[in-house]
Amino acid sequence: MSSFEETGPSTPVTEGIRVDKVKPRARLGKRVRALIVVIVAIILLVPVAVMVMTAFKSRSDVVSVPPKVLFEPTVEGLVFLLTERSQMGEAALQEAMANTEDLNLFERVALENGQRINGPSDFLRRLRNSIIIAFGATIASVTLGLFAAYGFSRFEVPGANDLLFFILSGRMLPAVVVTIPIFLMYRQLGLHDTHAGMILVYTVFNLSLTVWLLKGFIDEIPKEYEEAAMVDGYSRFQAFYKIVVPQAATGIAATTVFSLIFVWNEYAFALMLTSENARTAPPAIATMLGRGGIEWSAIAAGTLAFLIPVLIVIFAMRKHLLRGVTFGAIRQ
C-alpha cells in the first residue's frame, strides 16, 4: 500500500512507451555503422587470407594472373621452406622415379621438381632463435619493468619525472640509428651474433614501453592494499607479489603481449647484429631465394609458421586481456 496520489489516467499509458528513446533515424545509423565495421574488418583480413592461400599454392598457381581463388592445395611451399635441395642428374632422377615407395611426402614433392633433399633448411633453427630471444627479452623487460614501475609508483624517487622522461626517450629513436654503434660495441665485447647479446639489446629497448605501461596499471591499484598487508605483518616485497602482482595481472598480460610483438617482428637489429648463430626468422624469411627467383609459397609458408607462436601466446592470455578490472570499491 503506497499512499501516493493518483493523478491522470488510471489505465496504463500505452502510446509513446519505448525502451529507450531511439529516433528511427538513429536506429538506422547504428546499423550502417555496424556494416562499415564489418567491411573494414574484411578488408584488413584479406592480406592475411591471401598469405595463407599462397602458402599452399603450387608455383604456377602463385604467379597466375588473375590470382586464383580456387586452387589445388599442395605442400610445395612447406617443402621449399623446410629443406635444402639440389638438382638431381638425369641418372639419379630415373632411379628415384623408380623407387617412389621408399620416399616420404617431402621427398616426393621435391622429386616432382627434379630435386633431391639434402637436409633440413635453416628455417627451423631461425624460428627457434626467434622464440628464445623474443621470449627471453620479453620476460626480462616485463620483470624489470614491473619492479621499476612499482618503485616509481610507490616511492618518492628524486628526479622521478626526469628519469621517467629519460626512459621514455628510448623509444623516440628509430632503432636503425643506433645499430652501427651497437654493432661495433658488440664486436668488441664478443656479443655479436649471440643469443645473450640479442636478448640484452631487446630488453633495453623494451624497458621504456614496459615501465610506462606498467606504472600506469600499478598507479591504479590503491596503495592501501599493500599498507594493510604490511601492517598485518608482511614485508613490502611479499605484499608486492601477493597482492599487487595479481591485481595487475591484466596490465602485465597486455604489456607482455606488446613487448613480445615488438621483439618478434624486429628486423633492423636482427639483421645487423647476427649472422649464422643467432639469426632470427624475419631476416631469414625475407631472403628466401630459389631456383629462378623468389619462392613465394615458401615465404608465405614461412610467414604463416612465424605467426603461430605469437598467436598461441595471445590466445592463452585472452582472458586476462579481455577481462575488466574490478577493485571492489566500498561505495557503489
Add this chain to the structure above:
Amino acid sequence: MAQIELRQVEKRFGDFQAVQPIDLTIEDGEFVVLLGPSGCGKTTTLRMISGLEAVSGGKIFIGDRDVTWRDPADRDIAFVFQLYALYPHMTVEKNIIFPLEAEKASKEVIQSRLKHVVDLLQIKHILRQKPGSLSGGDKQRVALGRALVRKPSVFLMDEPLGALDADFRETMRAEIRKLHIAENATTVYVTHDQVEAMAMGDRIVVMSDAVVQQVGTPHDVYYDPSNLFVARFIGSPGMNLVEGAYSDGMVHLPGDNQYDVPDRWRPALEKHLSGENVILGFRPEGAHANETGELSAEVYASDLHGAFNMMHVALEEENVDAVVHIRGERGSGHEIGDDIRFNLDSEMVRFFDPVTEQAILLEATS
C-alpha cells in the same frame, strides 16, 4: 514556476527495473525530497524528470506541457550536480552567467540577474576566482548560483551536499531552504540522508528498491510511517521495532516482557493481523526510563548525543535483535550491564504486521 506531474513513469535497464511506475504530483513552489538508500531509484527518477535519462514508460508534465520526449534544454529546468560540475577554466562570474549567454539574453538582463544571485548567495568576493581555488562550500554556492540565475520553472538537485563536511552541510542546508523560501521555486531534491530530507522537505517521497514506500510531510513519515522500511529509515536512530506474539491485548516481547496494548488499538489489531505476531514500534523519545517501568532491559551501550544520552538496551540478554534505543537525560548514570526499566508513551506507539510489513491503522471510532 510550475507544477510537475509524473504519470506511471518507470525505468528499465534491460531486465533490471530501476524505477517501478510512479504517479506523483509536485505542486507549484513545493520543495519535494526524493529520499532513499543508494540504488533505490531516486537519482534515476530525478534524471528522468530532467531529461538526462529517457523514460521506459509513462509521461512527464512540467507546467501544462508534455515534456516526456523533450531534451533537457527544452524543459526549462536547472540541475545542480553532486560534484558541482563547474567549468574549471572560467571564473566564478563567467560560470554563473554562462547559461544566460547560452540563451542569448541581453546585457542588462545578465547584469541584473547576476547581481540578484550574488547578493542572495553572498559570493561577491569570489567572482574573479576560478573554481580550482575555492572551498567546497563556495563551490556549492557557485553551482547554486548557476542554477538560480536562469529563473527556470523547476530546480532539480542531486545530493548537492554529499561532498561537504558535516558542519558545512548544516549551514548549506539552511541556505538552500532560505533560498527556496525567497525564490519560491518548485524544487525536487535527492538525498540519502533522512535528516536533510526532514529538515528541508515540504513533502518527502521515501523510496526503496525502485518502489515508492510513502509520500508525506515530515510529520507524516515520522509519526505515521506506512511500513517497516519507512519506520526504520526515518529518524536517527530509526524507530525501534520489536516483534512479539499478540494475545488478549498483550504483546509478549523478548526477555519475558509483556506490553499492555492501549485500548484504542485493540480492535485494529484483532482485525488486521495476518498471523500470531505483531511488531511494536516506538521512537527513542517515546520511551521513558522509570524505576517502576513496565518493560525491563539490560544496558548494551550508552552514548552522549550532545544535549541528551542515547541508551541502547537489550530486552533479552545477548540477543542483538532485541536491542532498542531509549533517549535519556544526561548523567542518569546507567552503565553497560546495568538493568533498566522503562515505560512507553501510549500516544507514540505504533504497530506493524510482520508478514505484510505494513503499518496497522487505527480504526476510526464511529
Add this chain to the structure above:
Amino acid sequence: MTEVILKDITKRFKTVTAVDGVSFEITDGEFFVLLGPTGAGKTTTLRLIAGLEKLDSGSILFDGQVMNDLTPASRDVAMVFQQYSLYPNMTVYDNLAFPLRSPVNKLLEDEIRRRVEEACEILRITHLIERKTAHLSGGEMQRVSIGRAIVREPRLFLMDEPLSNLDAKLREALRVELEHIQKTQGSTTLFVTHDQVEALTMADRIGVLLEGKLVQLGDPNEIYDRPATIYVAQLVGTPRINLMKAERDNGLLHVEDSPIRIPFEGHEGEVPVSCQLGVRPEDIQPDSDGQFTGEIVLTEPLGVETVLHIKCGEQTLLSTQSGITHWHYGDEIRFNIVRQRLHFFDEEGSRI
C-alpha cells in the same frame, strides 16, 4: 592490550607541517577518538603510530617501549582503512585469514580457522564466509575489514574513518555495534573521524586536532560542556552552537546587533569587557513569558526535534525543541536563555 604514549610527535611533508608537536596518552582498553576536519593531521598521526610514515621528531611508546624505528609488521597493530583494504577476488574467509598467514604470525590452520570463525560470529557475517568480497554490500565489506583487524588480536586497533563512506543509516548501525564490540573485548582503540557524532557517541576520551595541533583533550562530556576554544565549541554539537559578540556593561551583557541583554552574575574566570558568547541551541528555550522576542525565519523539523532559526535584531539564533512543533515561518516568538550554561571566549577564541 596496550598503553600508548605519544610525545611531541611532528611530521612535515615538504612545506606543510601535518602534525605539530602532538602529545597524548591512550590507556589500556580505552576507546580514544581523534576528531578534526579534513587536513587536521589525524590520519597522519594514525599512520605514524602504525609505522607507515616516519617521524620527524618526538617518540611513540607502546607500554614504555619506543616504537619509532620499528616496521609496521613488528608493531603488532591492526589497521582498519576507510576503503580498499579487502582483496576482491578472495573469499571472506581468505581475507580474514590473510593477516594470520603472514610470516610474523606463523599460526597453524586450526588456530586460524578458530579465530576467523569467532570474528565472524562477533560481526555477524558467518553466512558470508564463503563469498568473494567483491560481491558484498558496503556495510558487509566494512564488517569484514573490522574482522581482519579483530582476528589478529593485536595490542592496538587503529581505525581511519572506517564508517565515513557508508550511508547514514548503515553508519548508525555499525557505530553501535563497534562500540559494543570494543567494550566487551576491552581492546585499546584509536579511532579517527571528522564526524563529531561518532566522536561523542563512541569515545572514552576525545582529542581535537586542528591544523596539526592538539587543541583539547578530554572525555565527551568535558568537550561538550567546556569546549576550550571557539573552534571546539563549533565543531562539537549539532546543531551548531550560537556564537555572538558581547560587551559587558556593569551587570549586563549586551549582545551585539541585537536587543538581547543578559543579566551577568560573575563567572569562574575574569570576563573582559568585550568577548564572544556561546549559547547551545538547547539552552535557548521558547517561553510565552520569555524575556526576549524574535521572529522565526526557518523551521527544520528533524522528527525527534525541530530546529528553529530565530531572528533577533541582526542575529539569527538556533534553538532546538523536541518533537515537531507548531511554529511557522514569520511567527513571533518569545524565549529565554539558560544563564547557567553560557560559554565565554576571549578575542583569540580561548575559553574563559
